[in-house]
Amino acid sequence: MNLPAARLDRIARLHVLAAGLPGVAVHETTFDAPFAQVWGWLSDLERSVPAFDSDVASLVVLRRAPGHDGGERLLIRSRSGPTWLWLPAVFDVDLAPGWCWMASRPQTYVVGMAAEPDGDRTRFGHLEGLAFSVSRPWAVPLVPVLALSAWRHRRHIPRDVAAMARHVERAGG
Amino acid sequence: MPSDPRGGEGGEGSREPSGPGDPLVGIGNDEEQVSPDVVRRAQRGDAWALDALVRSLEPYLGRICGAIALQAGDDALQEAMIAVIRNIRSLREPAALRGWARRIAVRESLRAVRAGRAVPLDPGAALAQVPALDDQATAVEVRAVLDGLAPEQRAVLALRHAGAGEQEMADLLGVAPGTVKSRLSRARAAFREQWSS
Numbered sequence: 616m617n618l619p620a621a622r623l624d625r626i627a628r629l630h631v632l633a634a635g636l637p638g639v640a641v642h643e644t645t646f647d648a649p650f651a652q653v654w655g656w657l658s659d660l661e662r663s664v665p666a667f668d669s670d671v672a673s674l675v676v677l678r679r680a681p682g683h684d685g686g687e688r689l690l691i692r693s694r695s696g697p698t699w700l701w702l703p704a705v706f707d708v709d710l711a712p713g714w715c716w717m718a719s720r721p722q723t724y725v726v727g728m729a730a731e732p733d734g735d736r737t738r739f740g741h742l743e744g745l746a747f748s749v750s751r752p753w754a755v756p757l758v759p760v761l762a763l764s765a766w767r768h769r770r771h772i773p774r775d776v777a778a779m780a781r782h783v784e785r786a787g788g
Numbered sequence: 789m790p791s792d793p794r795g796g797e798g799g800e801g802s803r804e805p806s807g808p809g810d811p812l813v814g815i816g817n818d819e820e821q822v823s824p825d826v827v828r829r830a831q832r833g834d835a836w837a838l839d840a841l842v843r844s845l846e847p848y849l850g851r852i853c854g855a856i857a858l859q860a861g862d863d864a865l866q867e868a869m870i871a872v873i874r875n876i877r878s879l880r881e882p883a884a885l886r887g888w889a890r891r892i893a894v895r896e897s898l899r900a901v902r903a904g905r906a907v908p909l910d911p912g913a914a915l916a917q918v919p920a921l922d923d924q925a926t927a928v929e930v931r932a933v934l935d936g937l938a939p940e941q942r943a944v945l946a947l948r949h950a951g952a953g954e955q956e957m958a959d960l961l962g963v964a965p966g967t968v969k970s971r972l973s974r975a976r977a978a979f980r981e982q983w984s985s
Contacts, residue, residue, distance in 0.1 A: 619854040619855060619858060619861065619930070619931045619934070620847070620850045620851045620854040620861075621849075621850040621851075621853040621854040621857070621861030621862045621864060621865040622846075622850055622862055622865070623842070623846050623850065623862070623865055623866060623869060624862075627862070627865075627866045627869075628842055628846075630866065630870065631842055631866065631869040631870050631873055632835070632838050632839060632842060632873065634869075634870040634873040634874040635830065635833060635838045635873040635874065635876065636833060636835065636838070707836075709839070716835070716839055718835040718836060722834065722835060725835045746833065746835050747833060748831075748832060748833025748877075
């Protein structure tokens with residue numbers, strides 16, 4: 616028998632991870648849809664990501680393997696839209712119920728999505744941005760770049776999340 | 789009512805053995821150790837290492853924050869984990885991770901309690917957080933007993949069972965080692981008394 620234990624929910628975990636990634640931003644909201652409906656739509660990354668992220672033209676799952684928490688480890692390839700010259704990118708993905716953590720190869724970009732049931736609604740958090748830290752002296756010039764990345768993503772993520780809301784809240788109708 | 793949960797009397801300077809009825813079992817060194825490589829990679833900002841570090845430390849720090857800050861424990865744990873991740877680069881020796889993180893967790897828990905974020909105990913909410921049916925009543929009783937102790941007494945109990953030495957506890961709590969001894973002794977006595985009443 617244990618002492619009462621505190622818990623870090625998945626959205627809190629996103630905020631914790633953001634503390635180590637100065638180039639990312641986190642946006643939190645509540646969807647007016649139950650968790651199963653939200654995650655049922657979001658976790659189908661091939662369909663959901665191009666639908667809510669205007670920077671992504673397409674996404675393909677290249678490989679699937681068992682992950683932790685009953686989830687999967689995926690390897691995906693996304694292709695950006697015209698703004699980014701249709702550039703491809705490969706990501707490793709840790710996908711589990713209520714949790715999606717993606718980092719590009721090589722590790723320059725990171726995306727996190729977390730959801731927690733809240734009655735008939737769903738609390739949701741989205742993290743995104745450049746995946747660099749400034750732990751090495753040569754990385755110090757990156758500080759303004761990372762600040763710019765965080766600033767851009769503070770503006771960009773709410774737009775994506777609003778698009779998600781339209782989809783997930785419609786998915787049950 | 790359960791019997792004295794602490795079992796025998798241990799010396800002040802040594803960790804006491806944990807028996808089957810010890811309600812403080814669980815704050816200990818039973819968590820998976822984080823490898824030095826994961827710590828080094830997390831210090832460089834590796835996204836996967838950061839996630840692994842958070843997952844590995846959460847149960848250990850969660851028990852410390854839960855025991856000291858009670859219902860403010862979740863907030864204290866989040867603040868502690870943010871401080872750990874934000875300052876991970878300052879950790880010189882990966883092997884010192886748990887002790888270093890433990891000090892941060894205690895500091896944030898005491899801060900949460902002193903800021904008044906520890907709201908009165910709600911047995912219903914506590915019960916809802918306990919998964920094992922057989923342990924439910926006992927877990928709520930432990931929580932109720934802890935709620936009756938001063939935050940500093942909860943802190944020394946949690947720290948002792950997390951393996952902290954007297955000097956570390958003294959440094960953390962800003963008191964003399966002798967004060968830690970007497971505070972620990974009083975905390976144990978208070979726990980026993982309230983547990984048996």
